[in-house]
Amino acid sequence: MPRRYTAPVVLPCDPACSVIRDGAVDVGDDGRVTYCGPATEEFSGPVTALPGILLPGLVNAHAHTPMTLLRGMGGDLPLLRWLREIIWPAEAKLRAEDVRAGMMLGSLEMLSRGVTTSAEMYFHAEEMAEAVLTTGARAVLGGPIMDLPGLDWREMITAAARWIDADGLRFGPGERIELSFAAHSAYMLPPEALRLTAEAAAPRNALVQIHVAEAADEDERQRADFGSVPRLLEVAGLLDGRMIAAHAVHLSDGDIALFAKHGVGVAHCPGSNAKLASGFARLTDLRAASVPVGLGTDGPASNDDLDLWEEIQLAAMFARLSTKDSAALSGADALLLATRGGAEALGRNDIGALEAGRWADFVHLDAEDFAFALGLAVPDEQLLANLVWAAGSRRVRDVWVAGDQVLADGESTRVDREKVRAAASESAARIRG
Template identity: 45%
Template sequence: MTPPSTPTAPEVRLLADAVVTLDDSNRVLTPGVVDITGDSISWVGAPGEAPDPAGAEVLDVGGLLMPGLVNVHCHSPMTLLRGAGEGLPLHDWLTGVMWPREAQMSAEDVWWGMTLAADELLRYGVTTTCEMYLWSESLARAASTAGLRSVVCSPIVDGPGWHRFGTWEEQARAAVPLRDTFADDPLIEIGIAPHSAYTVPVEALELAASIALEQDMVLHTHVAESQGEDTHLREKYGSVPRLFERLGLLEVPRLLAAHCVWMDDTDLDLFAAGGVAVAHCPQSNAKIASGTARLTDMLDRGMTVGLG
């Protein structure tokens, strides 16, 4: 966050006990000032260096002021299912608890679930999410209405309860008209999300990659989340990253892979060379006891890693 070098007259001035700037020098100002003009930050600095506030509204917010947090892997409307399936491994949790319930969910349910989640996220400083969930249009409208910035990735799942959204091919092709629907919404970006290599056929992965390349979309998917999933796919394909390499997914410049727990050195090297970003989900991984992602090894390879 690098504010303009020539400050303009602010409309709102925020005074805080500490300001984390995340500018080129990563300054932490104690205390600090943030000026807002229109919908943009126009100046950040120490109170003694601040420009004349003129007629600005001055708010002493106290505490810590910093850029909003980003949750890079969410199924936020699952707030409605909170507590269901506690203590189950991933496969049993998905097939026995989540998918049967989600098969009954309506677009309105998702709207309310996302509205509840947005309230919780914004209250604790998360201003941007990357979402993967059913009824994506309803989800996106709820996020936008709440003022939450979100990359809403249109899902593709070939499984129980999902055929009401069409075949996997129809689900994949729905991403482009959904993107067009929100083209003028400054808070919403549409991506595409084949759920995982174990819930869609390889042809769906190939189609999603093709659409992501043609439309410059984020492609978001789960990778090597659990040991059981990894063992099965490693026997079948070598590993998910090796499968992605063969199918051309590593050519997608905006590929975001969630979890990435069961990765060997070759897998990490492939993702690092392909510029794949990783959504590291330690709380989720701990909850279902799926393992510990090799975070340090990812960072040592220069990979981009965010928290989900």
């Protein structure tokens, strides 16, 4: 039946990043939000009173979550050496059950940090879907389309299209799974593959996930032939449909204008970009051009965690550092990047905010923390600053996805964490051995 959740503070993550005092979130029997606002609105159903802060589940706009099994490997190498010398040889040993184990572990990690949705690009996407449906999280999934020895990119495109045609673009309870085409990158695929991916995705209204201009030297040939990767993607037709560009570090003014013209989303991954020394993405310029931007962790082997709250802080700090402007990105704006911004970057209007009609994916943070030592009755700006800059993910206590509680007092309501950890540990030991 319809339910109400109340809290001293509710953050709907509307464009103004409003702070609702003594607020309520009403959830219909279909798992969607029916009301978010002051608790003075009448309600006749059951009410759950929570003591802290309610806000939307965070949206991780770019991840390779099963790489929890590879965490800590080759951590001091630049991107291309890290991939070729460490990651790809290790991934060649992966079995389907390993991917499921790694995805289960990472899904629990994200839920415990208040991340309810992740956009995933990894092998054995069917196993990832099973893992996500088991933990109760939400994901946008795509098996990577790559041109490597032993891999047939044509068959990968066909397989993605076949799965969407069989199960639909979104499926599962509360439409927890969305399928996508995950073209790895312009440097890992010939232009024909990019064109055929665009042609397969467009009639299905499917999202295309792709790495774009992450490292300065990854796309020298593409830039020589087409001017830039975004220009190549435009020629291939990818910019005409739904697309999210991961990283997007090395963009020109013209590239940003192309993304803005076509409504391309960007997954900004400041932690991974810094660890791999890929560079500073032009976040303030992207936002000024009205390019939809969300935040991503990237894989847990290149970050090395799945805590999007850290990306919120890093995005704001790097934006200020790179522009030498302490007002370049406020804490409130950074929080919006991780919620409604991530949804917009993925082309979704049904997650990322507590608004009527969106899925009831929301998080309860306990305010019993040094970050809130002065309580919640501080001015709105100070409250948001304490949340973003001081509290982060450590006070996440409860999480709901499509109205179903999947985390209670910090523990999964659906799976045994120790069993999940044991399975992942066994897979990781085999891969590394």
